[in-house]
Amino acid sequence: MAIAIGLDHIVRSYGPVRAVDDVTLDIRAGEFFTLLGSSGCGKSSLLKLIGGFDKPTAGRVQFDGKDMAGVPANRRPVNTVFQSLGLFPHMNVAQNVGYGLKLRGLSGGSLKAKVEDALELVELSGFAERDVNILSGGQRQRVALARALVMEPGILLLDEPLTGLDERLRQQMRDEFGRLHKRTGATFILVTHNQDEALSLSDRMAVMHKGRIEQTDVPARFFDAPANAFVARFVGIDTLLKPESVAVSAHTAVATIAGQRVTATFSGTTPPSDALVAIRPDRMELVPGGEDAAEIIELKVVESIYRGLSHNVTLAFADSQRVVLTTSADATPPSPGENVRVYLKPGAALLIDRFGMLPLAGGDE
Structure with a gap:
């Protein structure tokens, strides 16, 4: 049965370092929730606190409203698939999958039936007697999943489980997790x-940075309304520009960048002070000469890089701030030094808080 998780002002300190810094979060029963962030941001530390492998310095972890303080990992309704997998090399597939059930006292036909059901769930029927040491990376990953799922946990924790797999296997196992x-x-x-x-x-997912959660939302909102510059760049919105001025009317803003006006949207009732303009790369396109569109800016081509399925075209404003536009691999990209017209589709420009901002593209900040 799925379990709801409540994290109430969780802190985990190691001396002067706060690996988890005052995190409050509610994860719904049956939800697929992701903690996303770079190495050292605190996401694995938070996972260990949920699983009971570590204790918080302050705050509470609750399962369905029950405080889990003092409940060890082996008594929590949680199973974990680690990056290292942790399969027992001296056991075959069935023995690995059934190990936890055997510790619970299950044996004989009941144990065998549950193991077979778990292997069928991960599409490894017929693998029970296989040596785990000769399995492929993807098959070993499935064995680890079966071992966790056979315990019928209310919560399944997945700690960087796809690291080390090649891209094809990553995609295959990613689809497997969803199924x-x-x-x-x-x-x-x-x-x-x-x-x-x-x-x-x-x-839903949460982006973490330096032990804190920067934004929690459904995936699409991270592109429609990133909380700040750090979140925008983390999800791939790399073009962040410093406007000369911003004029606000109702829920629409007009930002001026190197003398050119750009309509931008923002969250809340007012835009953040000293805001940046984020440009979504999927909402820009080149406009052929002579054609017209609702909102066009004129930029100069800096360079074009072939990426296999596309060209990345770097364009510059008059003040040297840059944007990167993607064109089809079949299209002939514009040449460096050429002036081009770019159509900004509705929602292309966003006004966001500059927190976490690194040096601006082409700027001097």
């Missing part, structure tokens, strides 16, 4: 630094 979540109905929590995994799997 298993639907079939089991358990609460899944994934820890990853890979935004593709987070965006494709999550019902």
Whole structure:
């Protein structure tokens, strides 16, 4: 049965360092929730606190409203798939999968039936007697999943489980996680630094930075309304520009960048003070000469880089601030030094808080 998780002002300190810094979060029963962030941001530390592998310095972890303080990992309704997998090399597939059940006292036909059901769930029927040491990376990953799922946990924790797999296997196992979540109905929590995994799997996700949660929302909102510059860049919105001025009317703003006016949207009733303009790369396109569109800016081509399935075209404003536009690999990209016209689709420009801002593209900040 799926379990709801409540984190109430969680802190985990190691001396003067706060690995988890006052995190409050509610994860719904049956939700696929992802903790997304770079190495050292605190996401794995938070996962260990949920699983009972570590204790918070302050705050409470609750399962369905019950405080889990003092409840050890082996008594929590939680199973974990670690990055290292932790399969027992001296046991075959069935012995690995059934190990936890055997510790619970299950044996004989009941144990065998549950192991076979778990292997069928991860599409490894017929693998029971296989040596785990000769399995492929993807098969070993499935064995680890079966070992966790056979215990019928209310919560399944996935700690960077796809690290080390090649891209094809990553995509295959990512799809597998989504399928298993639907079939089991358990609460899944994934820890990853890979935004593709987070965006494709999550019902909701949280971006973490320096022990804190910067934004929690459904995946699409991270692109429609990133909380700040750090979040925008983390999800791939790399073009962040410093406007000369911003004029606000109702829920619309007009930002002036190097003398050119750009209509921008923002969250809340007022835009953040000293805001930046984020430009979504998926909402820009080149406009052929002679054609017209609702909002056009004129930029100069800096360079074009072939990416296999596309060209990345770097363009500059008059003040040297840059944007990167993607064109089809079949299209002939414009040449460096050429002046081009760019159409900004509705919602292309966003006014966001500058927190976490690194030096601006082409700027001097």
